[in-house]
Amino acid sequence: MATTTVEPKARKRRRKTRTKNVSSLPPLLASEFTASQIDLTPGKEHIVCPACTCWTPITGVLGTPVLVPHHTTPYHHRTTTPRRCSNSNRRITLDVMTEAWRAELAERTESSAAVASRRPTKVVPRPKRGPAPTPVHRLAEQGPQSAPALPRLISLLERARHAVDRHRAACPLCKAGRRCDAGRALEFRFAETTASCTIAREQLHHQEHRRGVSAAAPKQRRSQWAAVLPAVRDTDTRRAIVPAVSGRPATTA
Numbered sequence: 128m129a130t131t132t133v134e135p136k137a138r139k140r141r142r143k144t145r146t147k148n149v150s151s152l153p154p155l156l157a158s159e160f161t162a163s164q165i166d167l168t169p170g171k172e173h174i175v176c177p178a179c180t181c182w183t184p185i186t187g188v189l190g191t192p193v194l195v196p197h198h199t200t201p202y203h204h205r206t207t208t209p210r211r212c213s214n215s216n217r218r219i220t221l222d223v224m225t226e227a228w229r230a231e232l233a234e235r236t237e238s239s240a241a242v243a244s245r246r247p248t249k250v251v252p253r254p255k256r257g258p259a260p261t262p263v264h265r266l267a268e269q270g271p272q273s274a275p276a277l278p279r280l281i282s283l284l285e286r287a288r289h290a291v292d293r294h295r296a297a298c299p300l301c302k303a304g305r306r307c308d309a310g311r312a313l314e315f316r317f318a319e320t321t322a323s324c325t326i327a328r329e330q331l332h333h334q335e336h337r338r339g340v341s342a343a344a345p346k347q348r349r350s351q352w353a354a355v356l357p358a359v360r361d362t363d364t365r366r367a368i369v370p371a372v373s374g375r376p377a378t379t380a
Contacts, residue, residue: 149193154218162232167225178214185219192219277327284324287317 155177157165166173172185172192179199186195196215200206291313295301301310 148216149191150213150215150217152214152217154220155194155214157219157221157223162228162235165223165228167221167223167228169225172221174219176212176214179212181212183212183214185221188221192221193217194219277324277331280320280324280327284317284320287313287320291317 155174157167157174160174164175166182172188173182174185174194175181176183176194176197179197181197181199181201183197184195185192187193194214194217197212198209199212200209291310294310294313298307298310300307306314
């Protein structure tokens with residue numbers, strides 16, 4: 128006959144600290160605490176200790192409710208020399224119903240949310256941004272003084288061309304004569320860079336033409352003046368020797 132082995136079970140441990148020691152201090156009244164300083168959830172009764180301001184469990188709710196023994200500092204701030212709080216094992220009178228505590232807590236939560244909604248929001252300064260890049264179709268409208276650097280555009284054009292070539296060599300869809308999203312975006316960038324280079328070349332040529340015209344203007348004016356100078360001097364000489372007519376004195380050079 129086969130025998131069955133019964134697995135041992137661990138004994139159920141007590142959920143809260145049980146002690147017969149009771150502090151000689153007068154009992155605390157739950158009604159003297161606000162709804163945010165006490166938690167009357169069944170099985171999770173806690174209260175803010177008035178001596179150390181730490182959340183402390185309440186034990187013996189069905190019999191003699193007392194504060195469990197605790198230290199003056201929270202467990203995550205505990206030092207090497209802990210000190211027992213004076214409200215350890217102090218009795219507390221639960222003279223507040225759970226339903227009344229929940230209603231007060233809900234009312235305080237709603238009022239706090241309403242007050243928070245009326246408060247002005249914190250103004251966060253926006254980061255300073257640089258000037259937006261000029262579109263390609265506006266480069267020609269800005270004049271030659273604002274033309275971008277042509278060498279930089281040429282280097283960008285070469286990079287865009289290499290990117291398109293590498294993508295066409297690696298993408299099977301683009302090899303077949305069709306265009307994927309990435310290939311279409313690279314081609315758009317290459318076309319925009321090509322247009323920018325063309326506009327920059329035209330503006331540079333316009334600048335050089337204007338500089339050449341402004342440099343050649345003084346020489347052209349001097350040559351023109353030298354061509355008419357003899358006629359002007361001859362006219363001045365003749366005006367000086369013409370006698371006075373009708374009582375008007377002759378002009379002298």
